[in-house]
Amino acid sequence: MEPTGLWLIGARGSVATTAIAGLLALRARMVEPTGCVSALPRFDHLGLPGWDELYVGGHDIADLALDKRAELLTESGVIPHRVFEAVRPGLSDVDAEVRPGYHPATHQGSQADAARRLADDIGEFAARNGLARVVVVNVSSTEPVFPALPEHGSLTALEAAMAVPGRTVLPPSSVSAYAALRSGSPFIDFTPSTSIRLPALEELARAKGLPYAGSDGKTGETLVRSTLAPMFAARALNVRSWSGTNLLGGGDGLTLADSEHAGSKLASKGRGLATLLGGDVTAPLHIDNVPDLGEQKIAWDHVSFEGFLGARMSLQFTWTGYDSSLAAPLVLDLARFVAAAHRAGESGPLGWLGFFFKDPVGTDEHRLSEQFAALSAWAEAR
Amino acid sequence: MEPTGLWLIGARGSVATTAIAGLLALRARMVEPTGCVSALPRFDHLGLPGWDELYVGGHDIADLALDKRAELLTESGVIPHRVFEAVRPGLSDVDAEVRPGYHPATHQGSQADAARRLADDIGEFAARNGLARVVVVNVSSTEPVFPALPEHGSLTALEAAMAVPGRTVLPPSSVSAYAALRSGSPFIDFTPSTSIRLPALEELARAKGLPYAGSDGKTGETLVRSTLAPMFAARALNVRSWSGTNLLGGGDGLTLADSEHAGSKLASKGRGLATLLGGDVTAPLHIDNVPDLGEQKIAWDHVSFEGFLGARMSLQFTWTGYDSSLAAPLVLDLARFVAAAHRAGESGPLGWLGFFFKDPVGTDEHRLSEQFAALSAWAEAR
Amino acid sequence: MEPTGLWLIGARGSVATTAIAGLLALRARMVEPTGCVSALPRFDHLGLPGWDELYVGGHDIADLALDKRAELLTESGVIPHRVFEAVRPGLSDVDAEVRPGYHPATHQGSQADAARRLADDIGEFAARNGLARVVVVNVSSTEPVFPALPEHGSLTALEAAMAVPGRTVLPPSSVSAYAALRSGSPFIDFTPSTSIRLPALEELARAKGLPYAGSDGKTGETLVRSTLAPMFAARALNVRSWSGTNLLGGGDGLTLADSEHAGSKLASKGRGLATLLGGDVTAPLHIDNVPDLGEQKIAWDHVSFEGFLGARMSLQFTWTGYDSSLAAPLVLDLARFVAAAHRAGESGPLGWLGFFFKDPVGTDEHRLSEQFAALSAWAEAR
Amino acid sequence: MEPTGLWLIGARGSVATTAIAGLLALRARMVEPTGCVSALPRFDHLGLPGWDELYVGGHDIADLALDKRAELLTESGVIPHRVFEAVRPGLSDVDAEVRPGYHPATHQGSQADAARRLADDIGEFAARNGLARVVVVNVSSTEPVFPALPEHGSLTALEAAMAVPGRTVLPPSSVSAYAALRSGSPFIDFTPSTSIRLPALEELARAKGLPYAGSDGKTGETLVRSTLAPMFAARALNVRSWSGTNLLGGGDGLTLADSEHAGSKLASKGRGLATLLGGDVTAPLHIDNVPDLGEQKIAWDHVSFEGFLGARMSLQFTWTGYDSSLAAPLVLDLARFVAAAHRAGESGPLGWLGFFFKDPVGTDEHRLSEQFAALSAWAEAR
Ligand SMILES: NC(=O)c1ccc[n+]([C@@H]2O[C@H](COP(=O)([O-])OP(=O)(O)OC[C@H]3O[C@@H](n4cnc5c(N)ncnc54)[C@H](O)[C@@H]3O)[C@@H](O)[C@H]2O)c1
Ligand SMILES: NC(=O)c1ccc[n+]([C@@H]2O[C@H](COP(=O)([O-])OP(=O)(O)OC[C@H]3O[C@@H](n4cnc5c(N)ncnc54)[C@H](O)[C@@H]3O)[C@@H](O)[C@H]2O)c1
Ligand SMILES: NC(=O)c1ccc[n+]([C@@H]2O[C@H](COP(=O)([O-])OP(=O)(O)OC[C@H]3O[C@@H](n4cnc5c(N)ncnc54)[C@H](O)[C@@H]3O)[C@@H](O)[C@H]2O)c1
Ligand SMILES: NC(=O)c1ccc[n+]([C@@H]2O[C@H](COP(=O)([O-])OP(=O)(O)OC[C@H]3O[C@@H](n4cnc5c(N)ncnc54)[C@H](O)[C@@H]3O)[C@@H](O)[C@H]2O)c1
Ligand code: NA
Ligand code: NA
Structure with missing residues (x-):
């Protein structure tokens, strides 16, 4: 498949760091893709992006560089020592692609400004690396529950409110989702936060013909x-x-x-x-x-x-x-599957990815084996 | 459905007694059919034999009457007191339909004689109660492993050996399976014993156009x-x-x-x-x-x-x-499903009943949800 | 030992009912004293009150009679059927000795009045049955935390406040503890409620030379x-x-x-x-x-x-x-041990009974084996 | 205390290697003595040998050097990386004090010869390092059960049999125990093997006035x-x-x-x-x-x-x-306690060390808290 971007919101967190370290180790053929669903033989024919074809960048509000974070995860037993030693330089390269995330407390100006800046970061990442597409995955900290507001009901109302300087009409996760869609990227929410689950944002995804998936990775x-x-x-x-x-x-x-x-x-x-x-x-x-x-x-x-x-x-x-060992390969899986769906022109909520989520969008099916059957059926039909 | 017989090999054992007491309680509408798979709404349209349409008899080598055995199970917490009190008279009625089982140690004559007597018991039970069919279920004690013999390879060779007085060519479970088939009855093995799993007996089932299922109830x-x-x-x-x-x-x-x-x-x-x-x-x-x-x-x-x-x-x-609470409703389920399969003219190993067994015949599928899907698909196709 | 009273606050609760049913069964020699620490051989020489020498009465604010409550406990598996059938008449006899408890919501008048009435109930019970002493045990429902008040600091201040009509200076458990002490009875708190753990009540116990024990039975x-x-x-x-x-x-x-x-x-x-x-x-x-x-x-x-x-x-x-099976024998144990301590003239908090409590009075020792050693040492010294 | 030897039978096994690595780390003040009973404050006054005063050597039949074995234990999570790096040179020094163990399959000559050689190894170790005493601890592989022989009944009979070339009258663990005693060293059996538990060897210990302890470390x-x-x-x-x-x-x-x-x-x-x-x-x-x-x-x-x-x-x-993390500190504890007992002139089975063993010699007490009380009482009496 063509070069594909994986843009992580929360790129310096545990899940993201483990996913990135693992990707680098897979690329170096140091490890088996244990825990990677997309590496099961039944998905071989899909031509999913290979480990070499995935380019990683992201947003974070933390400063601790990826290699430092990886060192902590190594001490905790999530990343083996030999893997850490081998991928340390690669981690620094990826860290250079991490941009400051949006933080409501420090941000000046309107949420529209913030979103524009985030979308630009994604666009520049794609251009710089010659990517066919970028899949954005939210793996940032779980947010507190955000109140429902009337402006969430339509895109017009939402964008009007976002334009008001100092007004906080969206939680950070939704600002990120909005920015991803505006940049023309599919979006995946691996967290239980609000993010894309607002009528106005679903409207935007439909309008832009973009697929999305979520919510909250199902790992334990x-x-x-x-x-x-x-x-x-x-x-x-x-x-x-x-x-x-x-x-x-x-x-x-x-x-x-x-x-x-x-x-x-x-x-x-x-x-x-x-x-x-x-x-x-x-x-x-x-x-x-x-x-x-x-x-x-x-x-x-x-x-x-x-x-x-x-x-x-x-x-x-x-x-x-x-948890991070369980979540990280799923982040890679989701990026690969959603990239394939995007390439195939699918849009809206991808219910056949419910297998990966606690609270799946686009489906009411929660039974794991039925979810796996749905994923397999999607793959067989291609 | 028409009146249907349920003939239990091991009719006075824990599983059998619990199944019979439960059937009587279901008939009296004293209890819900909890644990009965065949009572799930998705099987409503099949017209399975109702609780009132099942007639029970069986073989056993133990003398303790069903009501005494039920009393012990009541003390152990398997049967509630109020149910026991209510079904006690019904248990005595069923006990009157229990005939002596085949025991190699006490039997005189050939295994052919033994099988003939067992088959006659089943035939008389059917005639006496005007039954459309009798489903035979083995719930007798697990046997020791029986050695493979050349005579197990073909029906002709087997029957020749069975005719030799004093020769023990089959374990008791297989004598019972043979007798069931000879009496024209479908057979289910709820135990891990050899029973019907011999080429010669499979040949007999095919020759008589009879369905069978097994082995070893999957309960815990x-x-x-x-x-x-x-x-x-x-x-x-x-x-x-x-x-x-x-x-x-x-x-x-x-x-x-x-x-x-x-x-x-x-x-x-x-x-x-x-x-x-x-x-x-x-x-x-x-x-x-x-x-x-x-x-x-x-x-x-x-x-x-x-x-x-x-x-x-x-x-x-x-x-x-x-264990008996888990196994008993499955015995009723199996009898009902196999009765429907027999009425519909199915024969040979019923792989779609693998859901119920640890070591299913007619299929290599062991995954529970796939097995349930197979059972559901069978039902939907009718 | 002489005839001894066991007065239960919460006499119709689960723990009390199980203790009473068990005492009656022990008296009838129907059961072994499993779970009764005081029946271990090492305590044989103490001459504790025998099962025949314990007379039971109590307070409760519930109306459900003891035999009805015991029936529910039988259905839940706490009391065996045969025991229930045998002790049912005895339960009714004990129920006749249960008097209305003190409930702040329905009580009219001062807390002093309430306490006087409760103490009289205990005194009349002792007189009626010719008892050498009555041990009062609180097994009533756990109370919400009660605020600390200055009046709790001294007996004089407390009794002045208790005399004020309509004033609630004590939680019900402490009213019961006060009444027990006023009636000249040792007191045991099997619950985590405040009860005797107030300086004013400890002062009263000392003044009356009465022993007490608590708090909160250690069972699980x-x-x-x-x-x-x-x-x-x-x-x-x-x-x-x-x-x-x-x-x-x-x-x-x-x-x-x-x-x-x-x-x-x-x-x-x-x-x-x-x-x-x-x-x-x-x-x-x-x-x-x-x-x-x-x-x-x-x-x-x-x-x-x-x-x-x-x-x-x-x-x-x-x-x-x-829980009730674990707690009930300890209630009998405590009554027997405290009766012996009272007879021997002990007073104040009985730290050597810490073995029975989550939050022991009179000791800081929480290690079970050290607590058992302390109990054993007390017994050996007698 | 004076310089004290710790001679390990099975010196390159998991338990031994962990004990040695830990001792070196304790000596370097890199770690706390977690899991070391002898480091509890209540034993401070005993003047047990300090971490710097313990000199280690031993026997083994395996060739894998201590630092290699420690590397494997580091990969398994028993020894932390930073500890391994720090103690690696020290491990090689200790490894230089490890001598070939006795293996019945490769040994030529009599068991008496073998024992003499083992005893000499211990004696030379003591002399070379100027040690006041050497405590020998068996942490070698568990042996198969060895048959009881009449020669085990007395020292004279045993030594006569041991002198016969090619005759195997003792299992290796007992040869080691015999050699330890002959070298004038106290002996501890941390394994369930026979070792010192033979009348003839107990006789030898008494004759030499040596203390011993065992059997089988109680760790899980x-x-x-x-x-x-x-x-x-x-x-x-x-x-x-x-x-x-x-x-x-x-x-x-x-x-x-x-x-x-x-x-x-x-x-x-x-x-x-x-x-x-x-x-x-x-x-x-x-x-x-x-x-x-x-x-x-x-x-x-x-x-x-x-x-x-x-x-x-x-x-x-x-x-x-x-297991090795649990066992290793106990090996250090036992060496320290037994050294103190030896210095104080105690001999025979040390029942007060039952706290450390599954199958204690010199006592029938198996209750952990009573065993700890016995150990504490021994310490208090000194
Ligand atoms: N690990 C699992 O098994 C699992 C399963 C399901 C869901 N999740 C979700 O995944 C998310 C990440 O988990 P984690 O263990 O990696 O947490 P983490 O705390 O280690 O990492 C979260 C990262 O998000 C960053 N962040 C916070 N706010 C941000 C913002 N506004 N913009 C950009 N970055 C921001 C933080 O700085 C941090 O680096 C959580 O929401 C968690 O609930 C994890
Ligand atoms: N209970 C479960 O969950 C479960 C699950 C899977 C399989 N099974 C199998 O079901 C069988 C019955 O289990 P149970 O708990 O009722 O055992 P059980 O011992 O209570 O009953 C077995 C009965 O079989 C009778 N019997 C023995 N040999 C016989 C013979 N030759 N002819 C006729 N009757 C004979 C015995 O007298 C006894 O009454 C066992 O083989 C068991 O392995 C049970
Ligand atoms: N069961 C255990 O293992 C255990 C262990 C430790 C402590 N406890 C304590 O024992 C107490 C009783 O437990 P239970 O399971 O029997 O509870 P329960 O609810 O079954 O019984 C409590 C009884 O107290 C009565 N009561 C309430 N307020 C009263 C009052 N003011 N005066 C007189 N009676 C009153 C209630 O009517 C009820 O009959 C609880 O406080 C519980 O926390 C129980
Ligand atoms: N680890 C625990 O928690 C624990 C608890 C109780 C008892 N033990 C006992 O401690 C012993 C050692 O356990 P481990 O886990 O270290 O085992 P291990 O197999 O890692 O080590 C045993 C060592 O003994 C050596 N050995 C074998 N025969 C020998 C001989 N004749 N002379 C000298 N050395 C010999 C082996 O070469 C090996 O290096 C075992 O007997 C075990 O049952 C261990
Ligand atoms: Na089972
Ligand atoms: Na162990």
């Missing part, structure tokens, strides 16, 4: 839930309660410890379970910040269910994962 | 395994080891504690995992008899897997179930 | 914690985080779901862990109401610790218990 | 068991079954996968549980070799117990540890 507890819940349904077993606790350290743990931010994450997790099992399941859910776990995430779920003649049974599981 | 650890393993595969995660321990009391625990019997069970469990994940997974598996658990079965599985850049992660689960 | 997660935490300390292993989740149904689950009530429970649990491990351990803790669990309580704890050269390791456990 | 599942089992006993809860599964990779996993070797390990684990709980507990136990776990060991235990009125409850735990 929810991945397992969306696998197990259909088992109970298929066996006519009656799930009575599904309780969950998540322990996480890392940057994400710190952000989500703040209950306002956790709001959007918990909502996004909860929506899936309700759809999978129906509405009357008791489902308490907690996210705790446990800094000593570092990049590890540990989730415990307890499922209580009823069988024949009312027999009470249970299933409990403990998941011990590295 | 394997159910979860066949749900979770495809998740790792779809996500390109590399499972390195999958270790399992099963603790069980009850009759089955006692039988399987004898390592010779456990052989067939462990083999049947192992086959599935190898198919689901490929051959190079370390997969130690244990079955322990822990009498104090009563009818409960507890399984712990630990899955170690590798993700992006070689990150080491794990998933572990603990399953706490009542 | 905390029991295991106080057993495991010393292991890490003795092995110089550095616990970094200890995360806990409790799932509970039952009356207690409902009460504690209300976050105001959970306050005192969570505080009482947390104090122990901090003392056992030192203050810098991350220790998120949740209590969730999961009604379908009924009387079961499930706790999951995840302990992350550091060993030699900083190696990161973990221990996780899942506890599945019936 | 058994550590937790000996902590939890007393909780059930103290609460009069009736443990019905205690089932365990151990998954381990590493050298030890490979050795124990061989069922003959596992024999001594399983026996040593089982003895403790029986003593702690009484004999009628169902206690299936498995050790599985799962190579992909590397140096990690994962143990799952399921405890089923009965409470008041027969209520059935359970506790299950999963332990995830690095």
